[in-house]
Amino acid sequence: MARRPRARTRGVGAVVGESETVEANSNAGGMPMYAPPVDERFLAEIGSLPGGERVAQCIQCGSCSGSCPTAHWMDHSPRRIFALIRCGMRDEVLGSNTPWTCASCYTCYVRCPKDIKITDVMYALKRLAIKEGRTPRGVRAARVMAESFIANVHRFGRNWETGLMRSMYLRGARFGKLFRDLPLGMKLFRLGRMPLRPTRISPEGRAQLEKILNAVEETGGL
Known part of the structure; x- marks a missing residue:
């Protein structure tokens, strides 16, 4: 089986800017898969807001999700929300109930190994959702x-x-x-x-x- 090429990244190992052909594994029938271009503007926008300065530093360790007392009510766990932000999936993030379900307990921030102000990011996402008239169901x-x-x-x-x-x-x-x-x-x-x-x-x-x-x-x- 051919080795999967490493994705080229920009910034802090964030996302791939151009489409790349990725060798599929044998379970996919050997057909090539294509990673679509990723819009990095959403990551930059969140990073420019108060509390979002270190969003790109997320290492996806899952400490935030494991510490969150309301994660089981969320569409996406905090860890997944940060992954979606880095992938430029604006509609998916702002349409999620995750920021609105946050209890503002700050446990995630205290335990984050990269010192990301996760709770402040949730507030920033709520402000963006209100500004753009997005109200997730429920x-x-x-x-x-x-x-x-x-x-x-x-x-x-x-x-x-x-x-x-x-x-x-x-x-x-x-x-x-x-x-x-x-x-x-x-x-x-x-x-x-x-x-x-x-x-x-x-x-x-x-x-x-x-x-x-x-x-x-x-x-x-x-």
């Missing part, structure tokens, strides 16, 4: 919640729990569970956890927060 509620939370922070300087839930019900993200949520909502209201009116931070604090939010948005955040 995660619309998570997207509405994220957008409503950010709107509350911009408006009041902090989250307003009652307004957040109201937005989710009015936008249809959780309307079908309204009556099921009522007992818990009333309990939280009695405990002072669901105020009818929002609490605003001080004008000085809002001015400082606006500077932070504007700086974050300029770098592709929020």
